[in-house]
Amino acid sequence: MTAPALPRLHPARMRPRDVLRVGGVGLRTRPVRAFLSALGIAIGIAAMIAVVGISSSSRAELDRTLDALGTNLLTVTPGRTMFGGDAQLPVESVAMISRIAPVEQVSAIGKVDGAKVYRSDRIPAAQTNGLAVYAARLDLLDTVGARLRAGTWLNAATERYPAAVIGADTAARLGIGAVGPDTQIMVDGRRFTVVGVLERVPLAPELDASVLVGWPAAADRLAFDGHPTTVYTRSVESAVTAVQGVLAATANPEAPNEVDVSRPSDALQAKQAANQAFTGLLLGLGAVALLVGGVGVANTMVISVLERRAEIGLRRSLGATRGQIRLQFLAESLLLSALGGIGGVLLGIVVTSGYAAYQGWPTVVPAWAMLGGLGATLVIGGLAGLYPAVRASRLSPTEALATP
Structure with a gap:
């Protein structure tokens, strides 16, 4: 008579709450190491958030300034003569420019x-x-x-x-x-x-x-000889380009090629574009800092696997599957990166707010920068913890328990 077959046991599934609790064990037992690793991530994220925030705040201030001052200001200045000498605007140039229909305001200064x-x-x-x-x-x-x-x-x-x-x-x-x-x-x-x-x-x-x-x-x-050296004009916004095209000939009909016409707001917008290029460079440096933080997380997780071989062996002996071990260490890496990411975002917001307040700018931290920073930390943390997690899951119970 054959013995009845024993029922096949299936390992218990880990609920999300269990995964978070088990993943947080390594962080609670080694708080200093976890803090230093999270700090590396936080510095990289804070650098990126601060760079984007300060740049966005600067652009917001520039936009506010341009909105307040207007972009319809054109300036007329004397250029150079055909022989390379300094040209001169006629004394009547202000009166002649004021006759241009779309021009709403005209004023001038003359250098003594x-x-x-x-x-x-x-x-x-x-x-x-x-x-x-x-x-x-x-x-x-x-x-x-x-x-x-x-x-x-x-x-x-x-x-x-x-x-x-x-x-x-x-x-x-x-x-x-x-x-x-x-x-x-x-x-x-x-x-x-x-x-x-x-x-x-x-x-x-x-x-x-x-x-x-x-x-x-x-x-x-x-x-003072009465010749203006800079004439300022305000025109109807829709006619600025047209006015810009006729200002030189109107200011000095006899020698329009000796007149320079410019739009000061263009210089400010060019400065804004240069700031954006510089922001790209600083973002690259922030990405490098974030990568260094990710390496720190990977190093922490590798050491954690080596130090916790006995724990891994005991959990395997008690029925934990390789997938559960892998999930434990991957969750720990993600938790570590998430803590660093949240801290970095908060630090970046504080730095941006402080600098913007010091400069008198509006504080602007784009939502995409904060969400992107957190997403980047999770990606970095996942990649950094993937190899240690796989390595931990491949340890056999006997090999792990035999480790002194």
Whole structure:
């Protein structure tokens, strides 16, 4: 009489909660090693998030600036003559440009050649600070989108007297923080009272290191010849290209080839493109850091397999399958990478927010960067833990238990 066949036993299946609990055992038992490995991943992710976030915040600030200042500003400046000399705009160029139908605003500045600026008459003549003196029209402020940091702008009364408005760089170089009746500077040997200080002007950076005086005062007191050196125009947005095409011939009909026409916002957008190229380079460095972190995770997992051979053998003896052992170590690697990824994303957001706040920018961290960073950590963690997991699953119970 034959004995009855024993029922075939199937290994118990591991639920997702069991996989997470078993995978976290190695992290809890070796917290310092797990922290250092996760830190390597976190540094790489934080670098990538910070680079993308800071770049996006910078672009958002630039877009906000362009939206506030407008992209319809065109500038007209004298170019070079056919013999290589400095050209000159006609005195009537501002009036002629104002007759172009789509042009909504026109203003100008004229450089006072040879005029030097000093804080007082006690300053050595060699210490000019590289500042320029310009005659300015009253509508300049609105046309270029400039704002005052302190004081007031020139008006119909002060434009005829020795009053001046200085740029942001000029104020810094001359050590002027406030304005008032006693705040005076020397312009071409004459005392001028500083009545206002400008903020930086993104679309007209030449004004940052300048001293602006009224057009009549420049002619009467500084021997200004009346020729504008830069004409600023605001046009209907839809007609900017058309206006750009006729400005040279309108400003100087006799020699339009001696006139340069530019769009300042194009320079800012070119700067934005250069920043994007630099961002690509920094992202490459962040990817290298992430790869180094992945190598650290792989190293940790390999060492973990070597140190836990007895545990692996015991689990195999108790019925754990190779797939369950493989899943355990793969889950541990993914948990380690996920911790590093989450920490890296949070650190990258903190760095971006801090830098943006310091610069006065809006904080922008794209969602795709955060999700992509976490996805990259899981991919790196999976690849880094795959070989150690397979190696652990191939250990036989007898071989693993025999390891001292």
